[in-house]
Structure formats: structure tokens, C-alpha cells
Amino acid sequence: MGGDQGALPASARPHVVLLCSPCMGHLIPFAELARRLVADHGLAATLLFAAATDTPSEQYASLAASIPDGVSLVALPAPPADALPPTAPVRERAVHAAMSSVRHVREISQSLASTAPLAALVVDMVSVPARDVATELGVPCYMFFTSPWMLLSLFLHLPELDAGLVGEYRDATEPIRLPGCVPIHAHELPGALLVDRSSESYAGFLSMAKDAARVDGILVNTSRDLEPGVGDGTDGVTKLPAVHAVGPLVWTRPAGVNRDHSRVIPWLDQQPRGSVVFLSFGSGGTLTSRQTTELALALEMTRCRFVWVVKRPDEATASGAFFGTRQGEEDLGFLPRGFVERTSGVGLVLPSWAPQTAILAHASVGCFVTHCGWNSSLESILNGVPMVAWPLYAEQKMNAAMLEVQAGVAVRVRADAGGFFSREEIASVIRRVMDEEEGASMRKRVSELRDKAGQALTKDGSSALALAQVTDRWRSSSTGEK
Structure with missing residues (x-):
């Protein structure tokens, strides 16, 4: 996989910029994706972490210490501490940090593009607004969805569910039935769907769901063995991006020991x-x-x-x-x-x-x-x-x-x-x-x-092949190959 790009010096390899919002649960699979882009696909990778706090957490410090050669991990400056009240909800703080990071993403991406071809921008579900940077630079923007297909399917179908719903999700007596997923009962829904639909919290979640369809493609951290229905209900729907199961990606490198x-x-x-x-x-x-x-x-x-x-x-x-x-x-x-x-x-x-x-x-x-x-x-x-x-x-x-x-x-x-x-x-x-x-x-x-699941990640496994197809596409567009 990755052709002969691995023979290129790192400075000349097509470069992928990855932007992760301040969620440690997202950063861990992002680090593994970046590692595989470098090790298996001959790309260069810079992983940007949109920090929400000035002081790195113990978990971040441990992961940073085990990042392999070839992957650059950069913690972006946190927004001012007084920008939001300390009682602001977690999702609001994460979104604010991601939005505040866009100008840094632009500067770093422009700098990288001046020395090597830029292949793609990869964002998580919170940082999709950085897609504008990819548009400006003429590269594809993909979302790496670090949760299972079941939640991604809910995200992609939420606008139509919202349009057809009368009342509140929490009062629904029938479960939500998504293609290829187990029925989702009201009490199992994320908290942002259980608040009043007229609230700012719900509006923010719905906006994030709509943003999910604004990317050029979606990588999801699952495999067809874990979730056989991955991608169901999106094929042939022009407004929805293609979904590629590339997992399960987990961080297995040795961490610092205390x-x-x-x-x-x-x-x-x-x-x-x-x-x-x-x-x-x-x-x-x-x-x-x-x-x-x-x-x-x-x-x-x-x-x-x-x-x-x-x-x-x-x-x-x-x-x-x-x-x-x-x-x-x-x-x-x-x-x-x-x-x-x-x-x-x-x-x-x-x-x-x-x-x-x-x-x-x-x-x-x-x-x-x-x-x-x-x-x-x-x-x-x-x-x-x-x-x-x-x-x-x-x-x-x-x-x-x-x-x-x-x-x-x-x-x-x-x-x-x-x-x-x-x-x-x-x-x-x-x-x-x-x-x-x-x-x-x-x-x-x-x-x-x-x-x-282990088989899916081997060289000829379904997840490895899916990622190879995407990276080949990125490489071709960045170098002008057909």
C-alpha cells in the first residue's frame, strides 16, 4: 500500500493535516490513524490538537511521549480562559476550542503546503468548520468519526428525523430504527437529544449533525465485522458523503510508566x-x-x-x-x-x-x-x-x-x-x-x-484496503497523478 512514496524523504511526501478537538477520546484514535498514514501509506502527517486548557492533562502528556517518529503532534493554543463561563457544557467548550483553532490550522497548513504537496485535511465531528481551510487550499476534507457507525448513522439521519418529529425525543414511545443498526430507545439517546428541541443545546447538536454531511468523505472507526450495517442507508444518497470503515484503530504503543x-x-x-x-x-x-x-x-x-x-x-x-x-x-x-x-x-x-x-x-x-x-x-x-x-x-x-x-x-x-x-x-x-x-x-x-477485527487491519483486510483506497485518492490529487 502507498506505492513507492515511502522511499521519498519525509519533507517531499504528500502531507495530511489532522485536526482533533479537545477530546482525549478522539485524540487517541487520531494518533493511531496518523501513525498508519505515515507507516503504511508513505504520507507525512501533522496532528493538531485544539486544546481547551493551557495545562496538558496527564493523558495528553503520556500520549505525546509515545508519538512515533514521522508524526508531528502539535497542541494548539487554548482559547482565553474567560471566553466561556466555567460552567459551560463540555460540548460547548469543545466546539469553542475547535472554532478558535481554525486560524492556527490555516497558518500551519499554508506553511506545510509551501514545502510539500498537501494531500488532505482530516477533522473530527466537532471541528468540521475548519473545512473552509481545505477549500481555500484546494484539498479534500474528510471527517474521521471516532465513534461507532451507529452514532454516525444517527448523525447523518438526524436532519430528516428532526423534520418529521412531533414533540420531544424523550417522549417517543417507538424506538428510532436506522438501517443496519439495533433499535435506539429514547432513554439510550445522547443527552443532547433528550433536552427540549427549542434549546440552544439541541440546536448545536443538530447543527453539528448537518455539518457532518459537508465533508468530502467520512472515515469511521469501526469494521464490517463489528458493525455489518456500516454505510447502510447512505449509498446513492447524493447529499451524503461516502463512508469508509477503517477501524478498529486503537493506540497500543507503550505509554510512560509512573x-x-x-x-x-x-x-x-x-x-x-x-x-x-x-x-x-x-x-x-x-x-x-x-x-x-x-x-x-x-x-x-x-x-x-x-x-x-x-x-x-x-x-x-x-x-x-x-x-x-x-x-x-x-x-x-x-x-x-x-x-x-x-x-x-x-x-x-x-x-x-x-x-x-x-x-x-x-x-x-x-x-x-x-x-x-x-x-x-x-x-x-x-x-x-x-x-x-x-x-x-x-x-x-x-x-x-x-x-x-x-x-x-x-x-x-x-x-x-x-x-x-x-x-x-x-x-x-x-x-x-x-x-x-x-x-x-x-x-x-x-x-x-x-x-x-484484527484481520480487518492486516494488509489485505477490509479496513486496511478501505484506507488504502482513500489515501491513494489523496495522493493522486495532491501530485496531479491520474
Whole structure:
């Protein structure tokens, strides 16, 4: 793949500029896409991160330290701290940072274009407004959709759903049925669709969905084995761009190791195969104090070995760490009194962050309690680990439904009428997945998906070929070849 471009010096290779909004969950697959463009397709890649805060998060610093040669990662200046109130919603802050980055994208792209052919601009769902830079420079603009096809399909169909809907989404009694997707029930929709349709929040989401159709093509981080219906309902629709499944792209390069990380793997080495429950709610997810306590007590009830990546509780939002955690968040005083001591023989509690891919790849891990962020879901599948699905925000409830109902690799934890997850329910679902007999079919299914997903990324796999076709098109247009 990539012809003989790999023989060219880096400075002469066609250059791809990638722009990622300030979402760590987007940056991780963007980094892997950039790596593959360089390593597999003979292109040069500059990855721009539209920072929302001046101080890099621990997660960003770790990823930046493991970026391979040939990929340039640049954190763009954050917008002024007083540009938005500190209480502004996460999506509003992300959109503002992306919009503020456009002038920097223009300057950097123009500078790169003066030394080598510019092949394409790749943006995420939040930073599509930077498409104007691609138009000015005469290069294609593609969107890299870092969530599953199911959400992309909802995005692409939202304008017509909106036009035909009477009332509010949250009051709908019938699920939304999209081509090739499991039915989406009202309570599984992203929060931005559950507010009043007259609100600014909904208007912003609808605008973002309409923007998704303004690009020249869409790369989506999934594969046909994971989501057989990818692309359904878009073929032959002139207003919708072509969709290319190029995943699952996850970041597997070794991360920086700190004191906590260095003790995880040796501890896992001492545990029996498939005996450990791994719990993490991603780079952004947070629980309330009451829910954190309930989860801790549930872990004690299961008597399972565990590794728990725990963050400081947040009473106001489930995405309290969305823009990253800071160094020094090591005080675990918010856990139930005596919990760490009582579980010291069977569990490890890690504050805020951990080498997730290395943990999921370990043979002793038998179950992953996850918020169902798409990166975490893909990492779990690629390592053959079944999931306990505990979605928190964004499209995670949709992901959980797809993973349980369609893929058959997860079991959802069920909340009570007040949205609270009881210790009995949590413990019961963990036991079901860890049980040798009951969890057997899920382990078999996830192993099959692991093998198929890995195959999609090999040289002649469906996802690798799809990306090769796109990059060949970019290269041809940038160098004037036919």
C-alpha cells in the first residue's frame, strides 16, 4: 500500500493535516490513524490538537511521549480562559476550542503546503468548520468519526428525523430504527437529544449533525465485522458523503510508566488466568460519591480480584474529567472507610489513570467494567475481554445497547427508577460475566470478534484496503497523478 512514496524523504511526501478537538477520546484514535498514514501509506502527517486548557492533562502528556517518529503532534493554543463561563457544557467548550483553532490550522497548513504537496485535511465531528481551510487550499476534507457507525448513522439521519418529529425525543414511545443498526430507545439517546428541541443545546447538536454531511468523505472507526450495517442507508444518497470503515484503530504503543503503573503488571502476573475484574470509566467519566461508595461495596460483595482506576467523585456531571486529569490526584479519602485496607490482598486501586491497553492485554483479566466509550470498547474487543456495560454520557448508552444486543460481548448494568446502580445489581452482573459457564458464550463471541477485527487491519483486510483506497485518492490529487 502507498506505492513507492515511502522511499521519498519525509519533507517531499504528500502531507495530511489532522485536526482533533479537545477530546482525549478522539485524540487517541487520531494518533493511531496518523501513525498508519505515515507507516503504511508513505504520507507525512501533522496532528493538531485544539486544546481547551493551557495545562496538558496527564493523558495528553503520556500520549505525546509515545508519538512515533514521522508524526508531528502539535497542541494548539487554548482559547482565553474567560471566553466561556466555567460552567459551560463540555460540548460547548469543545466546539469553542475547535472554532478558535481554525486560524492556527490555516497558518500551519499554508506553511506545510509551501514545502510539500498537501494531500488532505482530516477533522473530527466537532471541528468540521475548519473545512473552509481545505477549500481555500484546494484539498479534500474528510471527517474521521471516532465513534461507532451507529452514532454516525444517527448523525447523518438526524436532519430528516428532526423534520418529521412531533414533540420531544424523550417522549417517543417507538424506538428510532436506522438501517443496519439495533433499535435506539429514547432513554439510550445522547443527552443532547433528550433536552427540549427549542434549546440552544439541541440546536448545536443538530447543527453539528448537518455539518457532518459537508465533508468530502467520512472515515469511521469501526469494521464490517463489528458493525455489518456500516454505510447502510447512505449509498446513492447524493447529499451524503461516502463512508469508509477503517477501524478498529486503537493506540497500543507503550505509554510512560509512573509509580502506580509499574506495580500493576507484576501484580497481574501473580493472579490466575481470567480471574481479575478491571474497572475504568475512561479519560472523562466520573461517578458521584454515593455511586462510588456503592461500587466499592459491590466489589467487596463479589470477592473477585480487581484493578480499579478510580477518579475523584463529581456530584454535578458524569463527564467531570472530560478534559483530562491533573497530576497529584492521589488522595483516596473519598472511598469507604477501610475499603483499601480490607481489599489489599485481592485488589489494586489506582488513582485517575492507568495503562489500559496493557491491562486489558493481560491474561489474568477476565472482565472489563466500562463506561462503553468507543476506544475502551474496541480495546476490550481487540483483547478478547467481555464487558460489563455502565454507560455515563454522550453516545455511551447507544454503544452499550449495540455491544449487548448486536455484538453479544457485554451485559448492561440496570439502574433503578432514580438512575442509581445498587451494589446488588453491580455485583450480580460482574458475577454473571466472570462465571465460567454463564460467561462462556460471551467469551467465545468476543474472541471471534477479536480475530475478525484484527484481520480487518492486516494488509489485505477490509479496513486496511478501505484506507488504502482513500489515501491513494489523496495522493493522486495532491501530485496531479491520474
